[in-house]
Amino acid sequence: MSALPPIEPLDVHNRELIGNVHPANWRNPQPSGRYNLVVIGAGSAGLISSAIAAGLGARVALVERHYLGGDCLNVGCVPSKAVIRASRLVAEARRAEREIGLALAPGALPDFGAAMARMRRVRARISAEDAAVRYRAELGVDVYLGDARFVDGDTLEVGDAKLRFRKAVIATGARASALPIEGLAEAGYLTNETIFNLTERPRRLGVIGAGPIGCELAQAFRRLGCEVVVLHADSHVLPREDADAAAIVEARFREEGIRLVARARIERISRRGEERVVHFTAPEQGDGEVVVDRILVAVGRAPNVEGLDLDRVGIEHDAQRGVHVNDYLQTTNPRIFAAGDICMDWKFTHAADAAAKIVVQNALFLRTQKLSSLVMPWCTYTDPEIAHVGMYERDARSAGIEIDTYQVPLHLVNRAVTDGEDEGFAKVHVQKGSDRIVGGTIVGAHAGELISQLTQAIANRVGLSGIGNTIHPYPTQAEVLKRAAGLYTRSRLSPRLARWLGRYMSWRR
Numbered sequence: 001m002s003a004l005p006p007i008e009p010l011d012v013h014n015r016e017l018i019g020n021v022h023p024a025n026w027r028n029p030q031p032s033g034r035y036n037l038v039v040i041g042a043g044s045a046g047l048i049s050s051a052i053a054a055g056l057g058a059r060v061a062l063v064e065r066h067y068l069g070g071d072c073l074n075v076g077c078v079p080s081k082a083v084i085r086a087s088r089l090v091a092e093a094r095r096a097e098r099e100i101g102l103a104l105a106p107g108a109l110p111d112f113g114a115a116m117a118r119m120r121r122v123r124a125r126i127s128a129e130d131a132a133v134r135y136r137a138e139l140g141v142d143v144y145l146g147d148a149r150f151v152d153g154d155t156l157e158v159g160d161a162k163l164r165f166r167k168a169v170i171a172t173g174a175r176a177s178a179l180p181i182e183g184l185a186e187a188g189y190l191t192n193e194t195i196f197n198l199t200e201r202p203r204r205l206g207v208i209g210a211g212p213i214g215c216e217l218a219q220a221f222r223r224l225g226c227e228v229v230v231l232h233a234d235s236h237v238l239p240r241e242d243a244d245a246a247a248i249v250e251a252r253f254r255e256e257g258i259r260l261v262a263r264a265r266i267e268r269i270s271r272r273g274e275e276r277v278v279h280f281t282a283p284e285q286g287d288g289e290v291v292v293d294r295i296l297v298a299v300g301r302a303p304n305v306e307g308l309d310l311d312r313v314g315i316e317h318d319a320q321r322g323v324h325v326n327d328y329l330q331t332t333n334p335r336i337f338a339a340g341d342i343c344m345d346w347k348f349t350h351a352a353d354a355a356a357k358i359v360v361q362n363a364l365f366l367r368t369q370k371l372s373s374l375v376m377p378w379c380t381y382t383d384p385e386i387a388h389v390g391m392y393e394r395d396a397r398s399a400g401i402e403i404d405t406y407q408v409p410l411h412l413v414n415r416a417v418t419d420g421e422d423e424g425f426a427k428v429h430v431q432k433g434s435d436r437i438v439g440g441t442i443v444g445a446h447a448g449e450l451i452s453q454l455t456q457a458i459a460n461r462v463g464l465s466g467i468g469n470t471i472h473p474y475p476t477q478a479e480v481l482k483r484a485a486g487l488y489t490r491s492r493l494s495p496r497l498a499r500w501l502g503r504y505m506s507w508r509r
């Protein structure tokens, strides 16, 4: 079996985690007969596919080489959101100091070790849901720990065991890509796979990359007391997001003391004792170097295609896109499907979850479900958060769809003002001349919670006026979308209708 990535420290929380997701005394079952479905990889996509298929009465085998729960539980969403929560507590305390005179000791810093211990405790608690024992005993899934590889079109090998299958799902996910920067490997660096093992605060943290992972962790670690510098290749952080939205996050980063080096080209990295020196060039800052204690590489994800013997079973794949699939998530071998980060551009847990449902339907029943039919929201959990669903303005332009955009700043929403969370906006795009929502972006402290209302509306073909007609409790930040609907309604009031209404009202006075 491939070596297990280290989960450290081996305290009570991490022992509980490992006991759930890779129990030391685990015995693989003895395969007998053919499985309806064999699933490779027990991350979000694999866990959901196997649980649903087993719930429908299928004989299911689930193979995991490292830890059940995959990236999301162990080194992704769960630990990052727990660290972000700790960092938001600190930001709130600092605000309380500024706004209501909470007395903090001068230069008070949070206990970094305690924040990380809290993260480990939370992660261990959540891991019970993904436990190997639960999958075997409660859900009836045969769980195999080990590396899977295809032997032929209907057999998979895990150690000495041969698993025969009718259908298979590849859900092997992705990992942090290696960066070809001179001296990086020698200097040593962290990725999402190792940063959550930290127990001591790095005084200075260099973050390479300003995508969602880089931005979320840069802000969290800054708030937990690190000096943070982010070096990134684009002119702005979160370059894929709505530019107005990303500008708000970028301004907040600067306010909070994060140094941003835009359009940076990293020439090399060298080691000076315990310090790492990042040598870069950047148009705005010329040649320069930053000295840090630790480096976090947060650029790009590489699909886990190696070691599966995909060529042997006729599955097309490559090192960038991963496994090639059609809209039914079927690989070039029609008996074998794929789901999640291994094959999709949407690299999110909820996308892997939705894809797993498609795969179970298409693999075990009629092939009817398409990936392209999904309405996919996403959120970057910086503070403020940026959440998005559907089209950006640029997508509509390139698809030749004319749109009207209704934008409401959060400072017009009373609850955002009472809560001091009035930085941000909601932007809703509708097809020109109609209330059909084609996309939207929300920036705000709770944008991730608010985006579901837009997603639900798009998925169920509820127009913007439908949101406007829905009663929202007062005061809530969700009213921002009701206000956007109000703008739409007012836009329908043509000058002629307005004149007519004016005359009618004066007649009624």
Ligand SMILES: Cc1cc2nc3c(=O)[nH]c(=O)nc-3n(C[C@H](O)[C@H](O)[C@H](O)COP(=O)(O)OP(=O)(O)OC[C@H]3O[C@@H](n4cnc5c(N)ncnc54)[C@H](O)[C@@H]3O)c2cc1C
Residues within 6 Å of the ligand: 040, 041, 042, 043, 044, 045, 046, 063, 064, 065, 066, 067, 068, 069, 070, 071, 072, 073, 075, 076, 077, 078, 080, 081, 146, 147, 148, 149, 171, 172, 173, 174, 192, 213, 304, 306, 307, 308, 339, 340, 341, 342, 346, 347, 348, 349, 350, 351, 352, 381
């Ligand atoms: C720091 C970070 C934060 C994130 N935050 C969020 C977030 O807030 N919200 C969100 O929606 N998404 C988030 N994501 C993305 C999310 O974690 C992934 O999209 C999701 O985990 C993908 O699930 P998956 O099942 O496709 O793959 P994975 O979770 O990667 O699981 C694949 C599994 O397959 C196993 N495997 C690989 N090869 C083999 C083999 N040959 N044999 C057996 N097993 C194998 C691996 O060990 C792994 O356990 C985050 C990611 C990171 C890195």
